Amino acid sequence: MLAAAALGVLGAPAAAQTSDAAIRAALSDPAHNVAPGCVAGTFAHGQPTGLVAQGYADLAEQRPLDGDSLFYAASISKQFTALAAATLVARGELSLGDDVRQYLPELPAYEAPVTVAMLMHHTSGIRDSLGLLRMAGVSDVGTASKDEALGLLFRQQQTQFTPGTQYKYSNGGYLLLAEIVERVSGEAFADYAQHAIFDPLGMERSFFLNDNSPAKGTFAHGYGPEGDGFVLRDSFPRFSGSGGLMLSMNDLARYEYDIEQGHRVWTPEVTQIMLAPGRYTDGSLIDDGGGLAYAGGLHLGEKGGQQVIVHTGSAEAFKHAYLRLPGQHSAFAVLCNRGDWKATDRLKAVMAASDVRYPGMPLSSPEGRFYSSELNTYFRLTPVDDGIAVEVTSPFIAAPVVQHYEADDDGGFHHETMSIATTDNPDHLRLKRGTTAELTLTRVDQGAGQ
Structure with a gap:
């Protein structure tokens, strides 16, 4: 017979409760009080360990989503x-x-x-x-x-x-x-x-x-x-x-x-x-x-x-x-x-x-200041929640620009058509734009360059 936890409405045991608030935040829409949304479920060994329902199944009737929503x-x-x-x-x-x-x-x-x-x-x-x-x-x-x-x-x-x-x-x-x-x-x-x-x-x-x-x-x-x-x-x-x-x-x-x-x-x-x-x-x-x-x-x-x-x-x-x-x-x-x-x-x-890494996502985010001699350009990398913020400084632009590179499940970080990937050498990164070019970024001292 199917275990009781799976037969009843999904519920989260005490050990999983700590993640519920973070999951709910990920499914919330702060711009709207009444909005569609998602139901999230987590499972271990075939047993449900958590459910978070956020949003509405029917906006006109304000019928909320739940574990039984089809x-x-x-x-x-x-x-x-x-x-x-x-x-x-x-x-x-x-x-x-x-x-x-x-x-x-x-x-x-x-x-x-x-x-x-x-x-x-x-x-x-x-x-x-x-x-x-x-x-x-x-x-x-x-x-x-x-x-x-x-x-x-x-x-x-x-x-x-x-x-x-x-x-x-x-x-x-x-x-x-x-x-x-x-x-x-x-x-x-x-x-x-x-x-x-x-x-x-x-x-x-x-x-x-x-x-x-x-x-x-x-x-x-x-x-x-x-x-x-x-x-x-x-x-x-x-x-x-x-x-x-x-x-x-x-x-x-x-x-x-x-x-x-x-x-x-x-x-x-x-x-x-x-x-x-x-x-x-x-x-x-x-x-x-x-x-x-x-x-x-x-x-x-x-x-x-x-x-x-x-x-x-x-x-x-x-x-x-x-x-x-x-x-x-x-x-x-x-x-x-x-x-x-x-x-x-x-x-x-x-x-x-839930403290589980999505498969293929980078194990860590690169951080620090890097330089490309081929572009004569500096890149300052700062980890953020879902990737890295990259401040680009070069003689071709009047002021530094900041680009957001999102972590992806190929192990790299992506911004529009560009990507940054780590290499076996922690002082070198690979910068790529589509099929146009693939260049090496080299770590430099914090005080180097402009």
């Missing part, structure tokens, strides 16, 4: 779509190596077969269904049906590249994956996910949309900034596969418990399918362009010496991030209903408040 999960949905497919694979009813035309004969015969694994790992070359809808003049994809989106995919006479040879993230691939689950199981995808995933895990509120809108008053509305306030933006797709999941943080706790301890759905066989990184047809590992591979609806690999499993979700007015550190048996998530916030930034702040 969010449109956007691409966080993909791991649940992959999980539904993985349960069929584990039972022998579907194979990752199957040609998808075995189940979707409406698709043209492409230059190379598209397999189920290629859909799951974004190596199929199938075009993006949401992009196709927008190209066809649909400005609000929330008005389109699943059949309309599928119809556009079935009309595509070519893939974007030879299937299996490249990685390109595709909502269309996951829409097709959900359709395969539907045809193999013999029931609507939303219904199959309900009894194969949500019911066994006790995810009582969560569900997949099936060309319908969630009932009024049951979910967190999405909002975007407008003037001095916010405007309602519930313009998310009503069909499932690439998105479509309505998810609460309390239900995510039940999901997290099953990954770590329950194994009712995340059985060893299913876990192997979900966490095996995809490969190209030549056998090489997928590179998602950010230093990670891609498995069952999840980016995974190593960042800064830590194993990481991560995925974000983004719709017009919903921004989410979910990260697991399997080596530490810990996980962190933020679900946000405002489109002007970057979920990864909120997640980093939540983790920092």
Whole structure:
């Protein structure tokens, strides 16, 4: 049976209470008394260690966010779509190596077969269904049906590249994956996910949309900034596969418990399918362009010496991030209903408040005065909360300017198109601007130069 802490509303034990104020500050909007916001959850060994809800699910009714608030999960949905497919694979009813035309004969015969694994790992070359809808003049994809989106995919006479040879993230691939689950199981995808995933895990509120809108008053509305306030933006797709999941943080706790301890759905066989990184047809590992591979609806690999499993979700007015550190048996998530916030930034702040370093973030911030002889320019570096302040002094400007470089998960610091990275020598830094130039900064005495 699921542990009581995960069955009830998420709560923070005494040891986690000290971080709540810092997490709440990271999720607050001091400019507005009534604003959308986020729900943050922290987990250890599959057990919830904290929840902070800040902001409102409905601004007009001033209904606050809480652990049971349902969010449109956007691409966080993909791991649940992959999980539904993985349960069929584990039972022998579907194979990752199957040609998808075995189940979707409406698709043209492409230059190379598209397999189920290629859909799951974004190596199929199938075009993006949401992009196709927008190209066809649909400005609000929330008005389109699943059949309309599928119809556009079935009309595509070519893939974007030879299937299996490249990685390109595709909502269309996951829409097709959900359709395969539907045809193999013999029931609507939303219904199959309900009894194969949500019911066994006790995810009582969560569900997949099936060309319908969630009932009024049951979910967190999405909002975007407008003037001095916010405007309602519930313009998310009503069909499932690439998105479509309505998810609460309390239900995510039940999901997290099953990954770590329950194994009712995340059985060893299913876990192997979900966490095996995809490969190209030549056998090489997928590179998602950010230093990670891609498995069952999840980016995974190593960042800064830590194993990481991560995925974000983004719709017009919903921004989410979910990260697991399997080596530490810990996980962190933020679900946000405002489109002007970057979920990864909120997640980093939540983790920092929990005294956990976001994978790949710099271990320390460089500090001091450095000089570039090639630029005849001095750089004074001062650590700040989320990066470094860099005061630039050169003969080309009338007065010093200060630039803010934000710490990032590639181990460096970034300002617009420029970056500063540490080297093996603490007295040398690397300054880079796009592909224009890469220069060395050398530490100088505090009194040197101007």
